[in-house]
Amino acid sequence: MGKPALVLAAFLTASTSLVVRQKAPRIVSRRQTSKSTTPLSMKLMVNAWQYTNGLQNPRLAVPGNPQIGDRPMDFTITPEQIETLQRDGVVHIKGALTQDWLDYLTESTEWQIKHPHIWASPGVASGIYDYIQRSIWTTNEAFANFLYYSPLATILAKLGETEEIRLSTDLLMVNPNSGFKWHQDNQNGPVLFDDALRWWVTMDDTPADYGAPVYLKGSHNNKSVKKDAVFVDLEDGDLREFPEQLEFRPKAGDMIVWNARTIHKIDGPENKDWGASKRRVLGGTGVVAGAKYYGEGRALFSDMATHAMKDGDPLSGPQWPRLYPTAVASEVQARQRGDCSRSMEGFLRMSGNMLSSIGEMGSWVNVLNKKKALEEEAEADVAAVQR
Numbered sequence: 001m002g003k004p005a006l007v008l009a010a011f012l013t014a015s016t017s018l019v020v021r022q023k024a025p026r027i028v029s030r031r032q033t034s035k036s037t038t039p040l041s042m043k044l045m046v047n048a049w050q051y052t053n054g055l056q057n058p059r060l061a062v063p064g065n066p067q068i069g070d071r072p073m074d075f076t077i078t079p080e081q082i083e084t085l086q087r088d089g090v091v092h093i094k095g096a097l098t099q100d101w102l103d104y105l106t107e108s109t110e111w112q113i114k115h116p117h118i119w120a121s122p123g124v125a126s127g128i129y130d131y132i133q134r135s136i137w138t139t140n141e142a143f144a145n146f147l148y149y150s151p152l153a154t155i156l157a158k159l160g161e162t163e164e165i166r167l168s169t170d171l172l173m174v175n176p177n178s179g180f181k182w183h184q185d186n187q188n189g190p191v192l193f194d195d196a197l198r199w200w201v202t203m204d205d206t207p208a209d210y211g212a213p214v215y216l217k218g219s220h221n222n223k224s225v226k227k228d229a230v231f232v233d234l235e236d237g238d239l240r241e242f243p244e245q246l247e248f249r250p251k252a253g254d255m256i257v258w259n260a261r262t263i264h265k266i267d268g269p270e271n272k273d274w275g276a277s278k279r280r281v282l283g284g285t286g287v288v289a290g291a292k293y294y295g296e297g298r299a300l301f302s303d304m305a306t307h308a309m310k311d312g313d314p315l316s317g318p319q320w321p322r323l324y325p326t327a328v329a330s331e332v333q334a335r336q337r338g339d340c341s342r343s344m345e346g347f348l349r350m351s352g353n354m355l356s357s358i359g360e361m362g363s364w365v366n367v368l369n370k371k372k373a374l375e376e377e378a379e380a381d382v383a384a385v386q387r
Helices: 003-012 079-088 099-114 118-126 141-149 152-160 329-337 344-352 358-386
Strands: 090-093 129-134 165-176 180-183 196-202 214-216 245-247 255-259 264-266 280-288 322-324
Touching: 079 090, 079 152, 079 255, 099 129, 099 141, 099 165, 099 280, 118 129, 141 152, 141 165, 141 329, 152 165, 152 196, 152 255, 152 280, 152 322
Parallel strands: none
Antiparallel strands: 090 255, 129 165, 165 280, 165 322, 180 264, 196 255, 196 280, 214 245, 214 264
């Protein structure tokens, strides 16, 4: 098995039943082992039969009791914030969530951690995060409602100066154990960089000594980083032309929005344990009006549902739901039926694209290799101190 295949296995192993669309939830027993004193650190064993499969509904009251077709909550975005995003490639939106919406997102996350979905099993097994689940909006009703009705879509639409926002990817991330060094985002779904707005909403204040997102100011204008690259060296190409680093220390309820080509990083705690602190984040990709589908020949972890889209087709349909100006009733209902979930057809399409996406897969091999190298370096430092 080659390295690209190993990377796919890291994300999909122990998830054979992922590709069978489920119409109702099924709860199965699960065990957990812990190597950490942090209550949140689940360290779940990779066994598909220990997880919940199918659709989930925490049945939490949605702030404002919105109905299908209601607009997402409004939010004021200033011309200065729009200019900052365009100039710097990133903007920090303070107080993006009201307390009600922050509480709702936090409760949804805690419920999910206590009822882990099978789709989280490969990511948890990697050890990069305590809990990580992609496309969580397709399986958990609470996260779908957050995307439909919270201020998130309004903020993206105003910053992107667009009349429509669709969702291309989402990702629930809890406690990054190793952090991620300088990189660009290329798992933005089947869209071009220019049509993507990356977003990140935190449920927790940034700790004093680590966990601050850092962005290379203006680096979205670089000409040297290839589109399939993930990790980068700041000494390579024209990245030396962007020396200024912007460090943000967001508080609970804050949002960061950035250009998908903006180079950034985040450092986790040295001991890989967030202790009394937590870093619970929902992130993803919004898509502006007029975007087209470009997913053929690409192994995209968020493009594993059944559809007939071809490169150049207008991006539309329930697999990439409209969030702004309103959700579309038929798309909401398709999600509720399970039509947006991963399918066998989507799995085979993903698998078939592995070779043509060897550049992107190779970058994810680097993710795993760098994580291992950091762990070995830390162990060597500890051993040297003990000697």
